[in-house]
Structures are given as structure tokens and as C-alpha cells.
Amino acid sequence: MYGPILRGQSISLEPPRREDIPLYLAWFADTQVTRTLLARFVPGEKQEEEWLERAASGEAQVFWRIVLQGRTIGGTGLHDIDWINRHASSGMFIGERAEWGKGYASETVALRTAYAFEELGLERLESESLVNNLAMHRALQKSGYREIGRRRRYIYRNGQWNDAFVFEVLRDEWEAARR
Ligand SMILES: CC(C)(COP(=O)(O)OP(=O)(O)OC[C@H]1O[C@@H](n2cnc3c(N)ncnc32)[C@H](O)[C@@H]1OP(=O)(O)O)[C@@H](O)C(=O)NCCC(=O)NCCS
Numbered sequence: 001m002y003g004p005i006l007r008g009q010s011i012s013l014e015p016p017r018r019e020d021i022p023l024y025l026a027w028f029a030d031t032q033v034t035r036t037l038l039a040r041f042v043p044g045e046k047q048e049e050e051w052l053e054r055a056a057s058g059e060a061q062v063f064w065r066i067v068l069q070g071r072t073i074g075g076t077g078l079h080d081i082d083w084i085n086r087h088a089s090s091g092m093f094i095g096e097r098a099e100w101g102k103g104y105a106s107e108t109v110a111l112r113t114a115y116a117f118e119e120l121g122l123e124r125l126e127s128e129s130l131v132n133n134l135a136m137h138r139a140l141q142k143s144g145y146r147e148i149g150r151r152r153r154y155i156y157r158n159g160q161w162n163d164a165f166v167f168e169v170l171r172d173e174w175e176a177a178r179r
Contacts, residue, residue: 002056003064003077006115008107013064013076013115016055020065020072021048027074027095035157036133037093062120066094066108073099076108078116078125087124088116105139113143114178117171127167130155137165144177145169 002015027033028042043051055063055077063077076092092108094100116122127145129136137147145167153161169177 001059001062003062003115006064006111008111010068010102011073011104011107011111012067013108013111014067016052016063016065016075017072018049018052021045021052023072023095024048024075027093030095030097032097033093033095036130036136038155062115064112066092066104068096068099068104071096073104074108076112078112078120078122081120081122086122087126088120088122090116090125090127101135105135106142109139109143109145113169113174117174123171125169128154128164129167131163131165137167140167140169142177143169144174146173 003013004015006013025042025045025048028039034040055061060081061077061079062081063075065072066074066076073096074092074094078088078090081088090112092105092112094104113125116125125145127140128151129140131150146169147165148168149166151164151166154164155162
């Protein structure tokens with residue numbers, strides 16, 4: 001499923017659209033963007049179209065594009081949603097490197113987390129992030145996520161193994177962080 005429009009102060013989360021496929025292909029071809037992601041290979045245009053179609057119909061996920069002044073700069077989503085036990089995983093990326101460090105990840109996590117708790121009625125969210133991805137950790141922590149574990153030797157990059165932290169936030173922790 002695609003998520004509805006969620007407006008923040010600088011960015012908004014909006015339903016993904018087909019015309020952004022060339023952007024996604026360029027971002028997945030940029031190793032600076034993918035070096036902190038599990039994704040490693042570059043999809044073809046057709047695969048990306050199919051992915052968008054699957055994402056639209058999949059009932060265990062909600063996806064958005066991240067929009068800055070009308071321009072798509074990345075993507076985010078909730079996935080592996082368990083509607084009975086009310087938990088989900090979450091992830092994001094900003095493909096436009098020029099837009100890093102401007103607070104847009106923090107805003108994205110805040111909008112997505114509020115939607116998960118207030119609109120979907122979820123109770124627990126999880127996210128994982130490489131141990132050296134400090135900007136991602138901070139963006140998650142600002143919305144109440146905290147580190148609960150470490151996946152060792154999780155990603156092999158640049159000739160070495162990298163661990164990843166597992167982050168988690170419960171609804172009441174998010175409410176406390178918001179206050
Ligand atoms: C990781 C990523 C999402 C961060 O996005 P961003 O928009 O640059 O993050 P923000 O600007 O919201 O910064 C979040 C916090 O981290 C801090 N920060 C930013 N860059 C940092 C860095 N290199 N080192 C330490 N802290 C940093 C910011 O100051 C901010 O904290 P503050 O509000 O207390 O000042 C973005 O770099 C990205 O998409 N990278 C590639 C894909 C990826 O790693 N996705 C996440 C996979 S888990």
C-alpha cells in the first residue's frame with residue numbers, strides 16, 4: 001500500500017509515483033547512498049516498475065516518497081506489518097546526497113512514526129542501522145527509538161564486516177519523546 005500525504009515543516013511524505021523511477025535507479029547506482037543499506041545492486045526499470053506495483057498491493061507494508069518543495073528526494077516505509085500483534089519494521093533513505101544533514105531524516109522518522117501509532121494503531125516499531133550510521137541513529141532516537149541489540153557481521157562492505165544496531169520504539173516511549 002502507499003501511504004497518504006503527511007505534511008511536515010520542510011518535507012512531506014507522499015505516495016510513490018512511477019515517474020520517479022529514473023531517480024531511484026540513479027540513487028541505487030550511487031554507492032555513497034547504498035553503502036549503509038542492505039541493497040547492493042541496481043534494479044532495471046522494469047524491476048522497479050514491478051516493485052512499485054507490488055508495493056502498492058502488498059498489505060503488510062506502507063510506502064512513501066519523501067518530497068522537498070515538490071521534488072522527490074528519497075523514500076521511506078513501514079514493512080513486515082503484523083496487524084494482529086501490531087508491530088512493524090521501518091526504513092528510509094535520502095537519495096539526493098546534497099540534501100543530507102538538513103534534518104529531513106529526522107522529520108521523516110517523526111511523520112512516519114506518528115502515522116504508525118496514531119493512524120495505524122501499531123504498538124511497536126523496529127529499525128536496523130549500521131553501527132557507523134550516526135545520522136540515522138540520531139534521527140531514530142529523536143522519535144523515541146532506542147538501541148536494543150546488535151546484529152554482528154551483518155553487512156560486508158569495503159572488504160570488512162559491519163555490525164548493525166537494532167532499534168525499537170514502543171508507543172508510550174514515542175509519546176514521551178514527543179513531549
Ligand atoms: C542516514 C540518512 C537517512 C540521514 O539523513 P539526514 O537527513 O542527513 O539526517 P538528519 O539531517 O535528519 O540528521 C539527523 C541527526 O544526525 C545528525 N547528523 C547528521 N549527519 C551526521 C553525521 N555525519 N555524523 C553524526 N551525526 C550526524 C544531525 O545533526 C541530526 O541530529 P540533531 O538534530 O541532533 O542535530 C541519510 O544520510 C541517508 O539516506 N543515507 C543513505 C541511506 C541510509 O543510510 N539510510 C538509512 C539506512 S538504516
